[in-house]
Amino acid sequence: MCDVLTKLLQDEGYRCQTARTGEEGIEKLCQEFFDLVLLDLMMPGIGGMKTLEKIHKADASIPVVILTAYASIESAVQATRAGAFDFLAKPFKNEELLLVVKNGLQKRALQLENEQLRRTLREQTSFENIVGKNERMQQVFDLIMQVAPRRSTILIQGESGTGKELVAKAIHHRSPRADRPFVAVNSGTIPSELLESELFGHVKGAFTGATNAKKGLFEVADGGTVFLDEVGTIPFETQARLLRVIQEREFRRVGGIENIKVDVRIIAATNSDLRKGVEEGRFREDLYYRLNVITIPLPPLRERKMDIPLLADFFVRRYSRENGRELCTLMPETLKVLLEHDWPGNVRELENAIERAVVLAPGNQITPDLFPREVLESEGSMHDHWGLLQGGASLKDLVADFERNLILSALEKTDGNQKKAAHLLRLKATTLNEKLKRLKIRIGKRNEDSSK
Ligand SMILES: Nc1ncnc2c1ncn2[C@@H]1O[C@H](COP(=O)(O)OP(=O)(O)O)[C@@H](O)[C@H]1O
Ligand SMILES: [Mg+2]
Known part of the structure; x- marks a missing residue:
């Protein structure tokens, strides 16, 4: 079967490789770039269904065409449910096979093109609207590229209007979290008695006026990024809770007893010197060190x-x-x-x-x-x-x-x-x-x- 199909496909101008077991096929798939897989369900070793699963782990968007005997149509249908592109029942005509292959390849090409488009689109909205030729801005761009894929906490320091939020968004857009929420909180504009419930949410009856439970922004941003603008204005007591979120990745709602786990990346911004806040006892030293893992300084326009x-x-x-x-x-x-x-x-x-x-x-x-x-x-x-x-x-x-x-x-x-x-x-x-x-x-x- 392998040899017959190879001959048929090569005659049509396709390049093709064969493997006689699922294990062998996956090994090949990991070494080279392929556009389509023809997969038999009945094979020695791990078998077709398990192979399909592993193929998708290696390359989620590769079309897989299942080849199967009439007797096992049932499992072929199952395979398409599990993400196979299409199936052919043996015996099939050459033209049938070639048509399915052609469709599969077309889908693959479209998908790759889409991915490319999405990538450039992302680059445009995230980089090209930060304008700057000056060397220090170039350093900022380099830093954005370096830190974006990581999870580490970032501190952006710069006067008001220098583009701190823009940079925070650029980091988010270039990170693996890009499809998850970017939530900005400006602690300078939220009354301090409301800040904790904004950030962490509250349970029903936590304080007068809390008639309903409410999700905090950390929960809303789960999987994404929280941008803490004007972090220097966060009240001392709230800083302790913030530190806990950063260290333990969990918190409690105001008035709550349940620990809530979240996965958020924190980007903080300040226009003041946080170290001075530490010296003057307004800002917790431990939080300062936690935030200050990587600092991105933004130069003033002058x-x-x-x-x-x-x-x-x-x-x-x-x-x-x-x-x-x-x-x-x-x-x-x-x-x-x-x-x-x-x-x-x-x-x-x-x-x-x-x-x-x-x-x-x-x-x-x-x-x-x-x-x-x-x-x-x-x-x-x-x-x-x-x-x-x-x-x-x-x-x-x-x-x-x-x-x-x-x-x-x-x-x-x-x-x-x-x-x-x-x-x-x-x-x-x-x-x-x-x-x-x-x-x-x-x-x-x-x-x-x-x-x-
Ligand atoms: N390098 C830049 N290129 C283009 N627009 C910028 C740049 N820096 C700032 N801006 C624009 O200036 C305004 C203020 O930026 P923002 O990120 O809110 O500053 P900050 O948070 O530091 O006060 C926004 O409208 C932003 O789009
Ligand atoms: Mg701002």
């Missing part, structure tokens, strides 16, 4: 100003699209203003400012006057080079900033005329053009027209 043009461009696109507008253009003089501001509210402040400008812009050009006064009037720390170096910028970053500023002001002086600007900078027009592309400086439409 220390990675080179990312401002990228981010600005990203948000202009997003909000032009969201508001159903034609794609707006950031004027060079606008970019200059954005680069000079210090952004105490970090990326969130930049995002809001750009959303507002896109909405308010009368035409499709984003000009400086569309920004609030505090953005326009900033002192600008661009010239505080030592400060920037201490903040983690490198000489290369600073030189790039300097280059950008000079180019922007040349463009401003020449009303966006690239040829004239190149002349001012004593560059060839083509060199300037390359630099504009590299620095992601986009020239407004009006200016492009006037340069023609």
